[in-house]
Amino acid sequence: MLENPPWPPQLRYPAAVSMPLPSVTLQEFIGYRRSMASIVQSPMIQAPAAQAPVVPAGRDLRLDLFRGLALWLIFLDHVPNNILAWFTIRNYGFSDATEIFIFISGYTAAFVYGRSMQERGFIVAGARILKRAWQLYVAHVFLFAIYIAEIAYVASSFENPLYVEEMNTLDFLKTPDVTIMQALLLKFKPANMDVLPLYIVLLMVFPLALWLLLRRASVALALSVALYVLAWEFGWNFEAYPSGHWYFNPLAWQLLFVFGAWCALGGAARIAPALRSPITVWLAVAYLVCSFAVTMTWYFPRLGFLIPHWLGEWMYPIDKTNLDVLRFAHFLALAALTVRFIPRTWPVLQSRWLKPAIMCGQNSLEIFCLGVFLAFAAHFVMVEFYGGPAMQVVISMAGILIMIATAWVISWYKRMEGRGSGTPKRPPDADLAGGEA
Amino acid sequence: MMNWTAVGRAVATAAIVLCSAVVRGEPAEICAVPGYLLFGDSKLDRAHAAVLKDHELRILTLGGTSSSLPGPDGPSSAYPSRLEAALTRRLPGVKVTVTTVPMPRQTAAEMAKSIDKLLIDQKPSLVVWQTGTYDAVRGTDPEEFRASVSGGVERLQEGGADVVLVNMQYSPRTESIVAVGAYADGIRWVSREREVPVFDRLAIMRHWYDQGQFDLYKATKDMKLAKSVHDCLGRALGATIIDAAQLGARHGTMPQQ
Numbered sequence: 001m002l003e004n005p006p007w008p009p010q011l012r013y014p015a016a017v018s019m020p021l022p023s024v025t026l027q028e029f030i031g032y033r034r035s036m037a038s039i040v041q042s043p044m045i046q047a048p049a050a051q052a053p054v055v056p057a058g059r060d061l062r063l064d065l066f067r068g069l070a071l072w073l074i075f076l077d078h079v080p081n082n083i084l085a086w087f088t089i090r091n092y093g094f095s096d097a098t099e100i101f102i103f104i105s106g107y108t109a110a111f112v113y114g115r116s117m118q119e120r121g122f123i124v125a126g127a128r129i130l131k132r133a134w135q136l137y138v139a140h141v142f143l144f145a146i147y148i149a150e151i152a153y154v155a156s157s158f159e160n161p162l163y164v165e166e167m168n169t170l171d172f173l174k175t176p177d178v179t180i181m182q183a184l185l186l187k188f189k190p191a192n193m194d195v196l197p198l199y200i201v202l203l204m205v206f207p208l209a210l211w212l213l214l215r216r217a218s219v220a221l222a223l224s225v226a227l228y229v230l231a232w233e234f235g236w237n238f239e240a241y242p243s244g245h246w247y248f249n250p251l252a253w254q255l256l257f258v259f260g261a262w263c264a265l266g267g268a269a270r271i272a273p274a275l276r277s278p279i280t281v282w283l284a285v286a287y288l289v290c291s292f293a294v295t296m297t298w299y300f301p302r303l304g305f306l307i308p309h310w311l312g313e314w315m316y317p318i319d320k321t322n323l324d325v326l327r328f329a330h331f332l333a334l335a336a337l338t339v340r341f342i343p344r345t346w347p348v349l350q351s352r353w354l355k356p357a358i359m360c361g362q363n364s365l366e367i368f369c370l371g372v373f374l375a376f377a378a379h380f381v382m383v384e385f386y387g388g389p390a391m392q393v394v395i396s397m398a399g400i401l402i403m404i405a406t407a408w409v410i411s412w413y414k415r416m417e418g419r420g421s422g423t424p425k426r427p428p429d430a431d432l433a434g435g436e437a
Numbered sequence: 438m439m440n441w442t443a444v445g446r447a448v449a450t451a452a453i454v455l456c457s458a459v460v461r462g463e464p465a466e467i468c469a470v471p472g473y474l475l476f477g478d479s480k481l482d483r484a485h486a487a488v489l490k491d492h493e494l495r496i497l498t499l500g501g502t503s504s505s506l507p508g509p510d511g512p513s514s515a516y517p518s519r520l521e522a523a524l525t526r527r528l529p530g531v532k533v534t535v536t537t538v539p540m541p542r543q544t545a546a547e548m549a550k551s552i553d554k555l556l557i558d559q560k561p562s563l564v565v566w567q568t569g570t571y572d573a574v575r576g577t578d579p580e581e582f583r584a585s586v587s588g589g590v591e592r593l594q595e596g597g598a599d600v601v602l603v604n605m606q607y608s609p610r611t612e613s614i615v616a617v618g619a620y621a622d623g624i625r626w627v628s629r630e631r632e633v634p635v636f637d638r639l640a641i642m643r644h645w646y647d648q649g650q651f652d653l654y655k656a657t658k659d660m661k662l663a664k665s666v667h668d669c670l671g672r673a674l675g676a677t678i679i680d681a682a683q684l685g686a687r688h689g690t691m692p693q694q
Contacts (some may be wrong), residue, residue, distance in 0.1 A: 020615055080612035081643060151614055159656050162663035165502035166608040168542070169574045169615040191616035244578040247619070298625065300473050307629075317583055317626040320619070379613040387609055387654055389647055 011403065034364065056434055061349040061358055062342060066406075068361030071371055072400055073097035078192045078375035080382065083389045084396045091299075092205060093291040094318055094330040102253060105199065105364075106260025113210055114265055126207035133203035139369045140196040144183050147190050148173075150376045154383055171241070182241040189247065192375060195368070198248040201238075204259045213265050221267070224258035227251055232322060240255055245321070252322040256331070268339075279314045284333035291330050359407040366410055367403050374399040467650060468669035470641050475673060479634045481599040481682035484487030487562035488531050488684055494524065496535045496678075497559050497598075499548055505539055505608050506663055512537070514664045517565070519671025519682075527679060534559070544572045545582055549589035556596035563678070565636075567603035569620040583623035590631045595609050600633040601678060607642035622644050634681045636674050645669070 072099045073088040090096030109129070117125035155170040172179045172188070182188035186197040212220040230236065231251035238246045259267075274280055294315070297303040307315075318324045348354060359368045379393045385391070488494050498504060498517040506515045520537035536559055540548050545568045555564075566589065572582045586602070593600045604624045605617045621639055628635035646653045651666055678683045 078613075081607075081609055081646070083647070154610060154614075157656050158625055159658055160610075160663070161507050161658065161660050162653070162666055163503075163606070163608050163610065164507060165541075165570050166574075166606065166611040166615070168502075168571070169611050171574075240576060242576055244576040244581075247616075301477065302473060302476065304478050304629070309632075315628055317580070317623065319580065321579065346606045376613060382653055383610055387646075388649065 002204070019151075060344055061354075062338070062344060062346075062360035063104050063108060064358040065349065065354055066100055066338070066361070067108075067364050068357035068359065068367075070097040070100040070104070071360050071364060071367050071403065072357070074101065074195075074368070075371035075375060075399055075403065076396055078372065079378045079392065079396055079399065080375075081387065081392065082378075082396055083392045085234050089334075092295055093288060093334075094295070094324070095327045095334065098248070099256060099323075099327065099331040101195070101335075101364075101368075102198070102202075103258045103260040103335070104361075106202075107264040109203070109206060109257075110210060110213060110261030110264040113206070114214060114261075117210055117214060122207065122211055125210070129203055129207050136196055136200045136203065136365065139365060140186075140193070140200065140371040140400035141184065143193060143196070143372050144190070144371055146373055147193065147376060150380055154380070157383075178241075178285070185241075187239060187241040192372060197246070198250050198253055201250040202254055205254075206257075206261075209254075210261065213258070213261055215265060217262055217265055221258060221262045224255050224262075228255040228323070237321070247321055249322050256323060256328065275339055280336055281340055284336045287329060287333045288337070356404040356407070359411050360403055363407045363410045363414075367407055370403055370406055371399070374402060446462075446553050451614070451618055467665075468645075468672050468674075469648075469650075470644060470673050474637055474641050474644060475677050476680045477628075477634050479628065479632045479681060481563060481601070481634065482677065483597065483599045484563040484678065484682040485684065488528065488682065492530060493532045494528065494534070494563065495559070495561045496520070496524075496563045497555060497561035498537050498563060498565040498567065499525045499540055499551075499555070500537070500565075500603065501543065501571050503570050504567045504603075505541075505593045506538070506660070506667060508660060510660075514660070514667055516667040516670040516674060520565070520674050521671075523672045523675035524678065527675060528684060537567065542571055544575060544577055544585070545569070545589065546577075546585040549585050549592070552589055552592050553596070554650060556593065556598060561598050563599045563601065563682075565601045565603060565674070566590070566593070567638075569617065569624055570605045573605065573615050573617045573620045577620075579619035579623050582620055582625060586624060586627045587630060590627055590633055592595060594633075598684075600631070601674070601681070602628050602633060602635045603674070604635065604637060604639050607646060607653060609646065610656075636677050638670065641670070642666070 073090075075090050076082055076085050077090065077097065079085070085091070086388065087151075088097065113125050113129050116128055149203055151170065155167075155173055158167060158170070179188055186200065189197055209220060211226075214221070228251070230250060236251050237249040238251075240246055264270075294307060297307055315326065318326050378399060381395060382391060442539075484494060498520075500517075504515060504517060505511060512518060515537070517535050517537045521533055524531075524533040538551075538555060540551070546570060548566075566586075568586060569582070590600050590602070602624050604621050617639065621637075624635055627633070642651075642653065645651045645666075651662060653666075655662060
């Protein structure tokens, strides 16, 4: 099925970092070039960055790979009561696939639209970003329609004296006027449909953030941190319907997105020396081990004595809604080790075994939406037929295979379109750096 | 790169160990629950003292609709009554009374408001507080939910009662409709913070489902399934209470009675 598609796929924008533009000062441009160069450098092959900047030979496949893996993990976590969800990282530490996903999305958004903004200016790049946000919104509404269809079906066949209280959850079906309006306003967000709204909000303000990131990257990052701190301090969040707030607080999660963008635009180069230091590696390992131990005490209450009371007092609750610092740190530790031990030039990245995950990562919006849909479909199958462990395994594997096959078809279609259009220099498309969502 | 492989291997090994721990389970005896789901290290000292000194255990259960069953024999089949029966069996010579205070369609914050009055009226030595489902349905802010439960537990403790928290039911049909995870986490965190046992109904019922003991997906008007589930819940809750109040030898699983 997967016979020799050209790999790596043809790049449709010039691979070299472009010429300096009037809107960027020389210093910033050098910083940008350096950053691009040092992303390429593996920690093992340390070329002096200032001397001969290495031009990125193509997209960073690590981003695609880990985004693809994150999409699979998000799908596994969304299949109800999935025994395979025990393999996903959320069970072995504080952070989960969402952090990976948002960080890489910020990184690629800055990579693609940063170039666009330098070449074509603020207005054009901003328009492209907003167009992408609109695509995400349409995708979200489409998924919501499928969700309502599934839930309405489940509700019609749901009768069990054991679950009288849970049936209240279906009350929203009785007031479609309110429910659908609130859904269009992104206030009513059913389970598992929280990530796209977060992403839409992040993209809507990204033109401004990117503008500043390209000029004063550190200031932009500092502002992002400040917003994060203020959101924590004053409990800022967006309102949700029927009550409460957004499950992923955009005012907190923007930190991860902006941090990803900052890394793409030179930040990674700035922190590269620190990442190479053995102290960082050991700190990261120690932190991951500790968080693993803490997580185990959640599943085995008898191990609770291992956590001293003062530590629990200080540590809990670990807040996902507001991107707890412990979660952020856990992601940083994972990322630091990944960057340290998996160089960009890692030959395995070209292997056919990783290709499925990489392809999924490259078509992330489509595959993300497909994953949400497949999770609904899985729930439907489990309700209608059987939901035992064997079925969970079958459904999970089938879902991932469908995701891979779809990614392959989309890649094929994009390649074919790219060739047929006769315009080799198409404007940079978000998908080129691995898609947006 | 070697280090990375080693880390990966360690994680994979841990995953496999954990999985086998989950899959292995217990022999498919009805109601059987592995010990790690039932027993923690928080103690119920007041319940312990009440049993030893007064040979009496007064329990108050606060809960939403999922702590009751519909129909004429619903109250006597629901888990609070089954808890009373299980404890009476296992604590001979002790007068066990379980009083149920139904609080349908109330969030944790609303339930917490009635706590002071209930303590004065009932003077229980142990309060079993089931909450979380209605908050999850309403989409209460998980942090507010946690704060409400935490405050409620504090007031119960100040009022002289031990507390056992009970989380949501495992409801596979509504699993992709209402996300209960954040509220289950909130209850777990309160149980750590206030050092009270939590009866993890969610994990226990999921275990029964995974073991094939109960088909919880079933759409049926029949009360039989609901009654058996509540009977098992009552026994399991009894085992948790007896262990935490140090009123019997530890068994690892529940004794079959």
